[in-house]
Amino acid sequence: MRNEALTEKQSALARQKAAEQSKGKIRHTISMTLLYIVLAIVGVFQIFPLVWLVLFSLKNNQEVFELSPFALPATPRWENYIRVWTEGNISQYFFNSVLYTGSAVLLTILFASMATFALTRMKWKKSSLFLGLFMVGLMIPVHSTLIPLFNTFSNLDLINHPLSIILTYTAFNLPITIMILYGFYQVLPREVEEAAVIDGASVHRIFFQITLPMTAPVIATAAIINMIYNWNEFVFINTFISADQFKTLTVGIQNFIGQYSTDWGAIGATLVISILPILIAFIFLSDRIVEGISAGSVKG
Amino acid sequence: MKGMIQMDQALSSKKMIALYLAPGLLLLLALVYIPIFQTGYFGLMDWNGIGEMTFIGLENYTLLIRDAAFWDSAWHSLLLAVFSALSLIGYLLISLVLAGKIKGANFLRKIYLVPMLLASVAIAQLWMKIYHPTNGILNTLLISIGIENPPAWLAEPSLALFAIFIPIIWQYAGFYILIYYAALKNIPESLVESAKIDGASAWDIAWKIKVPLIMNVIKVTIVLAVVGSLKYFDLIYVMTNGGPNGASEVMASYMYGQAFSRFDFGYASAIGFFLLVICLLITWLIRKVTVSDEDIQY
Numbered sequence: 060m061r062n063e064a065l066t067e068k069q070s071a072l073a074r075q076k077a078a079e080q081s082k083g084k085i086r087h088t089i090s091m092t093l094l095y096i097v098l099a100i101v102g103v104f105q106i107f108p109l110v111w112l113v114l115f116s117l118k119n120n121q122e123v124f125e126l127s128p129f130a131l132p133a134t135p136r137w138e139n140y141i142r143v144w145t146e147g148n149i150s151q152y153f154f155n156s157v158l159y160t161g162s163a164v165l166l167t168i169l170f171a172s173m174a175t176f177a178l179t180r181m182k183w184k185k186s187s188l189f190l191g192l193f194m195v196g197l198m199i200p201v202h203s204t205l206i207p208l209f210n211t212f213s214n215l216d217l218i219n220h221p222l223s224i225i226l227t228y229t230a231f232n233l234p235i236t237i238m239i240l241y242g243f244y245q246v247l248p249r250e251v252e253e254a255a256v257i258d259g260a261s262v263h264r265i266f267f268q269i270t271l272p273m274t275a276p277v278i279a280t281a282a283i284i285n286m287i288y289n290w291n292e293f294v295f296i297n298t299f300i301s302a303d304q305f306k307t308l309t310v311g312i313q314n315f316i317g318q319y320s321t322d323w324g325a326i327g328a329t330l331v332i333s334i335l336p337i338l339i340a341f342i343f344l345s346d347r348i349v350e351g352i353s354a355g356s357v358k359g
Numbered sequence: 360m361k362g363m364i365q366m367d368q369a370l371s372s373k374k375m376i377a378l379y380l381a382p383g384l385l386l387l388l389a390l391v392y393i394p395i396f397q398t399g400y401f402g403l404m405d406w407n408g409i410g411e412m413t414f415i416g417l418e419n420y421t422l423l424i425r426d427a428a429f430w431d432s433a434w435h436s437l438l439l440a441v442f443s444a445l446s447l448i449g450y451l452l453i454s455l456v457l458a459g460k461i462k463g464a465n466f467l468r469k470i471y472l473v474p475m476l477l478a479s480v481a482i483a484q485l486w487m488k489i490y491h492p493t494n495g496i497l498n499t500l501l502i503s504i505g506i507e508n509p510p511a512w513l514a515e516p517s518l519a520l521f522a523i524f525i526p527i528i529w530q531y532a533g534f535y536i537l538i539y540y541a542a543l544k545n546i547p548e549s550l551v552e553s554a555k556i557d558g559a560s561a562w563d564i565a566w567k568i569k570v571p572l573i574m575n576v577i578k579v580t581i582v583l584a585v586v587g588s589l590k591y592f593d594l595i596y597v598m599t600n601g602g603p604n605g606a607s608e609v610m611a612s613y614m615y616g617q618a619f620s621r622f623d624f625g626y627a628s629a630i631g632f633f634l635l636v637i638c639l640l641i642t643w644l645i646r647k648v649t650v651s652d653e654d655i656q657y
Contacts, residue, residue, distance in 0.1 A: 196387055234387075333480075352472075352475075352534065
């Protein structure tokens with residue numbers, strides 16, 4: 060008798076607990092669904108303008124203006140792409156973008172690696188002072204240097220010359236690049252370098268044959284961040300370059316779009332061409348890019 | 360022992376240290392540090408960029424103080440800074456959700472980041488199309504839900520500035536979400552677990568444990584957002600060039616116009632120098648105000 064009452068009480072408790080649990084579960088499901096809806100709305104807001112860009116790059120004006128902005132093109136008009144690539148100077152701009160971006164990335168990585176090597180692997184007292192000197196560069200607004208640079212490059216006859224762009228990109232990317240490399244260099248083991256010195260290797264040999272190869276992963280990250288910055292740079296190229304043959308995609312498409320001010324398909328195709336290399340890099344290397352952007356900023 | 364001495368000698372040679380620092384340091388001095396002093400100096404000159412410079416003392420700087428158009432642009436820059444700093448709250452909320460062990464967080468974080476990868480010129484052109492008065496996607500949508508005369512966003516003096524703020528927020532959202540997400544992921548699991556055992560709600564864990572733990576990162580993002588806003592230029596220059604009638608002018612675009620449209624290089628240099636001083640001052644000020652002795656270590 061007593062036992063029975065007890066089990067009944069127990070099972071009632073158990074039922075109550077189960078009910079509470081399922082109530083909690085429902086509440087949890089509802090809140091998770093709401094969260095996902097919010098996250099998805101943000102996601103659509105972030106990505107839809109680009110999808111729309113690709114859509115109208117494949118339409119002609121009539122389709123752009125008459126169909127819904129969400130409509131797929133009936134027959135994708137790839138000829139928009141062929142037309143903008145073959146007319147005008149898009150291929151020249153593209154080549155210049157590759158040239159300036161590539162040269163500046165190489166120089167920045169080499170100089171930043173050398174400086175970081177001196178700052179972390181060599182033994183001297185003032186290294187933190189010099190690190191500070193490099194890091195203050197992060198705070199300098201480019202506009203505060205623009206007029207003197209323009210003046211200097213004019214005097215040196217480097218306006219409308221690739222060198223003005225490549226050197227400027229290199230200098231302005233050094234601080235962030237050193238910042239990305241610095242943490243990695245600090246935790247590199249010293250044993251290999253020590254062994255090499257004992258074997259009589261010169262400093263250059265240590266740097267080029269031991270340290271530089273060991274830092275390949277962080278170099279890749281830093282190189283991609285540099286590539287994104289340089290590919291998209293606007294102020295310097297817009298100021299130092301006015302001759303069409305030296306323009307990059309970022310400023311070249313500006314005039315180019317002017318010529319096509321009413322042809323939305325051509326404008327869309329031009330914009331897609333200009334952003335495609337970075338998007339492709341992102342699709343294949345997104346983890347490295349994400350790593351680099353957070354490494355370059357969190358430690359600030 | 361002999362090896363150690365050898366190594367110390369090799370790796371502390373002054374000549375070698377100088378050799379390895381020199382290329383980067385010289386470039387930085389020549390193209391960043393010397394120019395900022397030149398800017399201050401040019402600010403003391405009457406100069407059209409091509410002809411002779413005439414020393415006029417502080418005239419450009421006193422003119423700047425009385426230039427209403429400049430203060431309008433400074434006010435717009437300040438508005439952008441406030442707007443950007445406030446949007447950090449939204450980014451922080453999203454990151455707290457994303458870092459809360461939900462499925463697809465990685466994918467969403469990458470989707471959010473995509474606009475950050477695009478050139479400002481492409482973003483500007485894209486958003487000019489979005490805001491296009493008759494064929495843009497925004498007004499097409501507004502008309503389709505029954506709003507008959509939607510505004511011409513970028514041509515409306517009262518709207519242009521805010522219409523430009525939206526793509527700027529769009530552009531940087533993924534950047535800040537990524538920074539917060541990385542910081543939140545660094546918080547040791549054990550801290551959150553023990554709070555859960557003590558019965559803390561998800562809300563309490565977020566605001567009383569996680570946010571204080573990443574306070575240092577939040578301070579960095581406030582500096583980045585405010586200073587970044589004060590020197591912001593690209594989208595505004597391409598989308599409206601400060602117009603209509605100065606309604607979307609910011610400090611950097613005002614400076615650029617003075618130099619490269621009006622060829623008043625002396626006056627533009629004074630603005631450039633002012634911009635530098637203000638950026639360094641505000642960085643210092645924010646750090647000073649937000650630094651506390653009790654910065655939490657974990």
